Amino acid sequence: MAPHVLHVCDKFGVAGSSIHGVSRLFSWWFPRYDPARFEVSLCGLKVPEPASRRLAEQGVPVRHLGRGRFDPRVVLDLVAEVRRRGARILHVHGYASADYGRLAARWAGAALVLHEHFADPRMPRYQALADRLLARLTDRAIAVSASTRDFLVGERHVPADRVRLIWNGAPLGEFAPVSRERALAVRRQLGISEGVAVVGTVGRLSEQKGHRYLLEAAARVRRRRPDVRFLVVGDGDLDAALRAQVRDLGLGDAVVFAGHRDDVPAVLGAIDVFCISSTYEGTPLALFEALAAGKAVVSTAVDGCREVIEDGVTGLLAPPRDPEALAARLLDALGNPERRHALERAAREASRRYDVDRCVEQMQDLYDEVLRERGLAA
Numbered sequence: 001m002a003p004h005v006l007h008v009c010d011k012f013g014v015a016g017s018s019i020h021g022v023s024r025l026f027s028w029w030f031p032r033y034d035p036a037r038f039e040v041s042l043c044g045l046k047v048p049e050p051a052s053r054r055l056a057e058q059g060v061p062v063r064h065l066g067r068g069r070f071d072p073r074v075v076l077d078l079v080a081e082v083r084r085r086g087a088r089i090l091h092v093h094g095y096a097s098a099d100y101g102r103l104a105a106r107w108a109g110a111a112l113v114l115h116e117h118f119a120d121p122r123m124p125r126y127q128a129l130a131d132r133l134l135a136r137l138t139d140r141a142i143a144v145s146a147s148t149r150d151f152l153v154g155e156r157h158v159p160a161d162r163v164r165l166i167w168n169g170a171p172l173g174e175f176a177p178v179s180r181e182r183a184l185a186v187r188r189q190l191g192i193s194e195g196v197a198v199v200g201t202v203g204r205l206s207e208q209k210g211h212r213y214l215l216e217a218a219a220r221v222r223r224r225r226p227d228v229r230f231l232v233v234g235d236g237d238l239d240a241a242l243r244a245q246v247r248d249l250g251l252g253d254a255v256v257f258a259g260h261r262d263d264v265p266a267v268l269g270a271i272d273v274f275c276i277s278s279t280y281e282g283t284p285l286a287l288f289e290a291l292a293a294g295k296a297v298v299s300t301a302v303d304g305c306r307e308v309i310e311d312g313v314t315g316l317l318a319p320p321r322d323p324e325a326l327a328a329r330l331l332d333a334l335g336n337p338e339r340r341h342a343l344e345r346a347a348r349e350a351s352r353r354y355d356v357d358r359c360v361e362q363m364q365d366l367y368d369e370v371l372r373e374r375g376l377a378a
Helices: 021-032 050-057 073-085 095-108 125-137 146-154 180-190 211-224 239-248 264-269 285-292 303-308 323-335 337-353 356-374
Strands: 004-009 039-044 062-064 087-093 111-116 140-143 163-165 198-202 229-233 255-259 273-276 296-300 316-318
Touching (some): 004 021, 004 095, 021 050, 021 356, 039 073, 073 087, 073 095, 087 356, 095 111, 095 125, 111 146, 140 356, 146 163, 198 211, 198 264, 198 285, 316 323, 323 337
Parallel strands (some): 004 039, 004 087, 039 062, 087 111, 111 140, 198 273
């Protein structure tokens, strides 16, 4: 029987948004695990939520413990879950899962893999203490970028020799460029004319994603290029505030809010320039999706984005929280078709390094390494 890996996650959605990046990763990872190598299952600490129900609909059932954030009974719940499933590895995502999971793994005799998805500038103070106390219980930690690796070592106190960098990725075939007809159908649905230049972004509407800076940049772009429209795809708790900002900036119908969409590949086809305006990141999945779709990408130079994008080659970078600089880079991409097409070709080629299949293969190799080291291999 293949060894069992139990993924444990704090939450599957973020306030006001339908689903977040880690949940999307689960939907991509689970079908790609080799069942001859590993059995996998997924457990959430809290009660069911819309995002976890979506995962179940996609064939990734979630076992919910129904506990609160600071409920110590989670440790006993996880020990019972490990023993029930015969899990040899706990693969944890989020602070609470990491804290309770490390204790439960040691109690149940399982190995522990901690997965860090971004360098958190707002990490709670108590977490640094918890990480110091529990560092020796971390068999391996996965970082999704070099900046995240530095965060794990410097802020979360994981020994450097236990950290592995495994890039996220997207299913390249799913996000390959779509037909012109499919892209135009999305434009018609959203009320965007065929010949209009479109700057688009896909992501939850949260402070981290920096949409307010994108809208400020949009106002600057429109002064030079009144024909450009901006497409904002995603939902979240800042929806009303961003719509109010559009009114205050006098952007009118220049900005289209499309809400949450399940047809992201087709939406990407309707976009000419893809923009990431985040203030911090790990490696946003939207970046890998845009690269796979062959989009010219303009991004803030934060964390994993600046590691993935080679400025001027596979995309254009601007400082975070700087709408003037972001607008200049957007105008650069919009105003030079030859350069934009070169960026599109380079993006498509660069995407080959960020295939989700490769990510899963590397995680399985890491599991093998941990099981051998702990003497838990079959």
